[in-house]
Amino acid sequence: MSRPDIAVTGLGMLTPAGIGVEATWEGVLDGKSTAATSEQLAGLPVDFCCSLPHFDTAEVLGRRTAHRLDRSSQLAVVAARAALRDARLDPDTWDGTRVGVVIGCGVGAAHTWETQGRRLHEFGPRRVSPLLLPMIGPSTPAGEVALATGARGPSLATGTACASGATAIVIARDLLTSRQCDVVITGGTEACNTPLILTGLAQLGALSTRCDDPATASRPFDQARDGFVLGEAAAVLILERAQDTIARGHRPRALLVGCGSTTDAYHPTTPHPEGRGIKHALLTALTDAGLGASDIGHVNAHGTSTRLNDTVEARTLQAVLPHRPYVTSTKGVLGHSLGATGAVEAALTVLSIQHSLVPPIANLEIPDPNVDLNLVANAPVEQHVEAALSNSFGFGGHNVVLAFHSP
Template structure:
């Protein structure tokens, strides 16, 4: 659907990230441009023991021990982010309106913490020791279900999974639900905890992770000639989306507008991106067309920027073609908060909203020698004050999943 068919407003943000657990703290951390990567004691003994964890969040304390015990980490984060988003939006969920409020969340890695334990018990011939909660912890739709149960949202409820583009895809699907008239409000975003030992082991075996350095905060280097992979992180972001007319009718604060979305498949390789970024280019062009804008109208790009050799190269080539070798100021947040997998796109969408609000582009960390194949205006060192009305956020994932969103000022 094009922007002419309706406007979708962002009226609330709920965040739990390695950079902080509220928009103000997150923005302050991002503006400082320092990586949150650190040595992770829970990964001791693995080939890579560096991650970007969420800190300052105790699920037992915030959710209650009984609720927290029946879920995994990614669900804890989602519920907490949902509560924050609803509070930020000043949204009242209840009565006859509840059936018009949907929940769409992106998830990729699921219950990898719990399932290691449960599969071990089953493999040891002890099926009676497998937890009766193992299934409800792991069914992907349950994270959206748990958020709906917690908040009382009775509209359409499901998760989407498009690898590391999942959070971005969820926001695009939520926008379609609103513009089709199926919902008045959708809580949309993503949640994932990629720091589980199984995730770390698998990504290391695929050579996607950084080998690490004596200084973990320097490990993730998007678009740098010395980049060697990403740092796994975790987090959740939930955005309250509603039709602009609905937001105005309830006198809600509009933080930004979601103007357009695009998606594509590389149809190329299980985990390597198309070497020329053809699918990424297609998704970005679709998002621009959906937003009824030209490349020259975009004032900022929040890049996927994982710091893998193939990924950064493909993304840079795509952006250089779309923007005629002159992209607007770019930032790569994974250099600071790590890669939160299915939540990454949602977190970065929230960061794009904050950039529009502050009219600043936050810096990319650890860019010391920019790859000559990525000759873009990448912001480093300090935030750049920069007036702009439209911003682009990109996400790409295994299986050749590509997604892009265009946001506009309120």
């Protein structure tokens, strides 16, 4: 049997640019950074991050549910429910045994770890929540999404660092092409804007140190970039076989046509200097999609705003896509949400195809002279995009490239 086309039929997003798909899309098109100083991080070497606009999770989920979930799981459940509404799917009417869940998370329940750790050391074991273990498990976001939606098919968690959300989408595609599922709720979530995580990343030298001007700190591919800005987010995509979507009278937002997953096997945190794994992932995604390099009209780059990662990614894109498609990195606006970022950027790539718009890179003032890409700056570019790539790379040498096409 030939491989079925896979449709993206619904999106749900919560990002620092806004709560919901429309708010996030408008914020990304506006091209202004969401980074700001955080009271929670006061006194640390890096005291700023990209945080979600305030919204009451207890009001959305119910007080009891919100109380027993870490923030990362809360965001995943809210995004999943929104994505299902967008896909016009009703969990009360489906066969839950044919619905799967795959959710990526790179760090996990950082808020709960830190809060409960402080309680143990300050007040003793009796103050530690009996819900600690159910809250912090790496599979918890996927399990809670399944619980909230009645999805009783495979429920999986992916952990490939900053590629986790993209890896989840690859696995979801496989569940559909193998016909183990008819619908898969997939994406990524991360909520770790906490003192310990920020400190660890700062000690690693990964973060920008522009504490005097956080709004200009995340500047992918810019000559003056000095590190990334940590963010929080959740994004969920609903995937179905295209023929099933058409049969129920729903038009897909886009098609997921190819995936490429590789590992550098080079260094715990540094990409291969020649982009070996990235190049293989790009070529694999193109081959899997049945596309040539010249078919790609847009790339949503990983573009972290770190010196080495941007350079390696740019050189690899130059080699694989010499026709110079439009390239953006939305981390200039949203920051880097680690395990969620691959899903966030996949969703934004879908929106670029759907709306024929490529968002600008925030704070791109003087492009790095070593970066010879067709970078989008200052304002969105109107461009009919038939096919686009979304790149995600993570610590441990994990590389994932997703190829999307107009329906």
